[in-house]
Amino acid sequence: MDADFHHPPDRRGSDSVKWGKYAGRDILPLWVADMDFAAPPAVRAALEKRVAHGVFGYGAPWPALTDSILAYLENAYDWRVEAAWLVWLPGLVTGINVAARSVCAGANDAAGVLTNIPVYPPFLAAPKHGAQPLRTAALAQTDGRWTMDIAALEAACVPGTKLLLFCHPHNPVGRCWSRAELAQIADFAARHDLTVCSDEIHCDLILDADKRHLPFALLDAAAAARSITLMAPSKTFNIPGLACAFAIIPDAKLRQRFLRVMQGIVPHVNVLAFAACEAAFRDCAAWHQDLRGLLRQNRDRLEAVVAALPGLSMTHVEATYLAWIDARALAHTLSLPEALSPAAYFETRGLGFSDGADFGAPGWIRFNFGVSPELLERALARLRHAVENPVVPARV
Numbered sequence: 551m552d553a554d555f556h557h558p559p560d561r562r563g564s565d566s567v568k569w570g571k572y573a574g575r576d577i578l579p580l581w582v583a584d585m586d587f588a589a590p591p592a593v594r595a596a597l598e599k600r601v602a603h604g605v606f607g608y609g610a611p612w613p614a615l616t617d618s619i620l621a622y623l624e625n626a627y628d629w630r631v632e633a634a635w636l637v638w639l640p641g642l643v644t645g646i647n648v649a650a651r652s653v654c655a656g657a658n659d660a661a662g663v664l665t666n667i668p669v670y671p672p673f674l675a676a677p678k679h680g681a682q683p684l685r686t687a688a689l690a691q692t693d694g695r696w697t698m699d700i701a702a703l704e705a706a707c708v709p710g711t712k713l714l715l716f717c718h719p720h721n722p723v724g725r726c727w728s729r730a731e732l733a734q735i736a737d738f739a740a741r742h743d744l745t746v747c748s749d750e751i752h753c754d755l756i757l758d759a760d761k762r763h764l765p766f767a768l769l770d771a772a773a774a775a776r777s778i779t780l781m782a783p784s785k786t787f788n789i790p791g792l793a794c795a796f797a798i799i800p801d802a803k804l805r806q807r808f809l810r811v812m813q814g815i816v817p818h819v820n821v822l823a824f825a826a827c828e829a830a831f832r833d834c835a836a837w838h839q840d841l842r843g844l845l846r847q848n849r850d851r852l853e854a855v856v857a858a859l860p861g862l863s864m865t866h867v868e869a870t871y872l873a874w875i876d877a878r879a880l881a882h883t884l885s886l887p888e889a890l891s892p893a894a895y896f897e898t899r900g901l902g903f904s905d906g907a908d909f910g911a912p913g914w915i916r917f918n919f920g921v922s923p924e925l926l927e928r929a930l931a932r933l934r935h936a937v938e939n940p941v942v943p944a945r946v
Contacts, residue, residue: 553587553588553590553591553837553840553841554588555587555840555841555844555922555923556922556923556924557922558586558587558588558921558922559586559588561586566584567582567584568581568582568584568586571902572902576900577897577900577901577902578900578901578902578925578928578929578932579902580901580902580903580917580918580919580921580929581902581903581904581916581918582904582918583721583785583790583870583871583872583918583920584788584790584918584920585788585871585918585920585921586920586921586922586925587788587841587920587922588788589787589788589789589826590787590829590830590833590834590837590838591837592829592830592832592833592834592837593787593789593826593829593830593833593834595829596825596826596828596829596833597822597825597826599825600821600822600825601822606821606822607821608818609818609820609821609824610818611636611638611819611824612824614828615824615827615828616633616636618827618828618831618832619631619636619796619827619831620633621831621832622831622832623765626754626763627753627763627764627765627768628768629765629767629768631798632800635798635799635800635805636796636797636798637796637797637798637799637805637808637809637812638794638795638796638818638819639780639794639795639796639797639816639819640793640794640795640816640817640818640819640820640823641782641784641793641794641795642749642751642780642781642782642784642795643672643676644795644816645747645778645780645795645797646672646673646676646715646747646749646780647672647676647679647680648797648808648811648812648816649676649713649715649745649747649778649780649797649808650663650676650677650679650680650682650713650715650747651679651680651811652804652807652808652810652811653712653713653745653747653778653804653807654677654680654682654712654713655807655811661682661683661708661709661710661711661712662677662682662683662684662685662708662711663676663677663680663682663683663684663685663711663712663713663714663715664685664686664687664703664706664707664711664713664714664715664744665684665685665686665687665714665715665716665717666686666687666688666689666698666703666716666717666720667686667687667688667689667909667910667911668689668722668723668874668906668909668910668911668914669715669717669720669721669722669909669910670717670721670722670749670909671908671909673715673717673749674686674909674910676715677715685706685707685708685711686706686910687699687702687703687705687706688702689720689723690702691865694865694866695725695865695866696720696723696724696725696865697731698727698731698734698735700734700738703738704738707738707742707744711742711744712743712744712745713744713745713746713747714735714738714739714744714745714746714747715747715749716735716746716747716748716749716766717749718732718748718749718750718753718766719750719752719753719755719756719763719868719869719870720869720870721749721752721870721872722870722872722874722904722909722914722916723865723874724865724866724867724868724869724870724872724873724874725868725869726756726758726761726762726763726868726869727764729764729769732764732766732769732773733769735766736766736769736770736772736773739773739776740772740776744776745776745777745778745804746766746773746776746777746778747777747778747780748765748766748767748777748778748779748780749780750763750765750766750779750780750781751780751781751782751784751785751795752785752786752869752870753765753781754785754786754838755785755786755842755845755869755870755871756842756868756869757842757845757846757849757867757868757869757870758868758869761868761869763869765779766779767779767798767800774800774801775800775801775804776801776804777798777799777800777801778797778798778799778804778808779797779798779799780795780796780797780798781795781796781797781798782794782795782796783826783827783830783831785870786830786838786841787826787830787834787837787838788920789823789826789830792820792822792823792826792827793819793820793823794819794820794823794824794826794827844923845871845919845920847923848871848919848920848921848923848926849867849871849873849919851923851926851927851930852873852917852919852926852930853866853867853873855930855933855934856873856875856933859933859934859937859938860879860880860883860937860938861877861879861880861881861883861884861937862875862876862877862879862880862937863875863876863879864876871918871919871920872916872917872918872919872920873916873917873919874906874914874916875903875914875915875916875917876913876914877892877906877913877914877915878892878913878914880892880937881895881913884940884942885942886942887942890942890943891905891906891907891912891913892905892906892913892914892915893905893906893907893915895936895942896915896933896936898941898943899932899935899936899941900932900936901929901932901933901936903915903916903917904916904918917929
């Protein structure tokens with residue numbers, strides 16, 4: 551049951567959404583944030599033990615499960631979280647939607663929810679699901695690096711705005727925000743009396759050795775009091791299909807508002823997900839270390855290839871297994887018809903990327919490099935060929 555990142559299971563013909571999207575077509579799936587690797591051996595063993603129990607009635611989190619999370623947060627981030635702050639969720643996207651509805655209930659209908667773009671698509675959808683307008687502020691690129699544009703946030707924020715949806719580390723640009731940048735966000739939120747919902751699902755996928763994730767709520771007591779932190783084992787340990795996440799909400803009043811919105815709508819986490827979560831946070835340190843080493847190698851390889859290709863560019867990926875690639879120059883060089891985005895063009899060349907338009911940035915693509923080195927090399931060969939030997943379809 552040793553981890554093998556070079557020979558992952560064959561997911562073709564399975565229940566995989568990632569691979570099923572292109573079933574029957576010669577297109578490599580490099581889109582949704584779902585790695586191809588088997589879950590850690592300790593997680594699989596915990597699931598096998600729970601299945602062997604044979605009873606799958608209603609379940610609730612048990613003390614050892616809660617303790618595994620609290621211990622993990624303290625060991626990894628020096629964050630002493632109280633058990634009462636935890637709110638269990640059947641997925642992080644659920645948490646984003648509950649945050650938007652609970653924080654903005656009764657707010658000025660014109661105020662809306664604020665977030666940066668580009669960003670993970672559910673950030674753009676959640677406010678609309680809760681009948682709240684969406685207000686956006688673009689991230690900036692400074693000296694080849696994505697940065698927070700506080701002036702843009704100031705311009706987008708209006709009286710009555712209640713919530714900032716914050717992606718940390720950032721999907722898709724791959725930034726691990728620094729303490730100074732987090733302090734800027736905290737100061738901005740304090741001046742405008744905003745609750746900050748911080749999506750930290752990729753916090754354990756920091757790839758640069760000189761970087762460390764700092765939870766937004768750990769900045770100071772004031773930041774903690776206005777924070778909703780969303781975390782999950784799903785991305786790091788590749789168990790998103792088990793649907794398990796949690797919110798950390800130190801402020802009791804904010805936590806109760808969050809819980810009230812969940813009532814009668816949000817289902818409980820399933821018993822298998824609980825078992826996997828405990829094992830992931832308690833028993834998978836070595837697997838986690840090996841995974842990050844493999845992802846660093848994949849990232850470095852991808853960055854080197856993209857840097858040598860005309861028409862494509864990307865910034866350094868500090869965190870996550872997702873590369874954010876600017877293909878606008880390539881689209882211009884190839885004179886792609888308006889109906890054919892760069893993502894759609896690459897599909898015609900056997901590469902299935904996420905379309906930047908879904909993140910609020912048309913012309914960009916997101917490349918999931920959480921794959922085996924062998925599959926990555928196949929993808930990079932196709933990428934080179936698509937750029938250096940373009941064939942634009944006559945009809946779209």
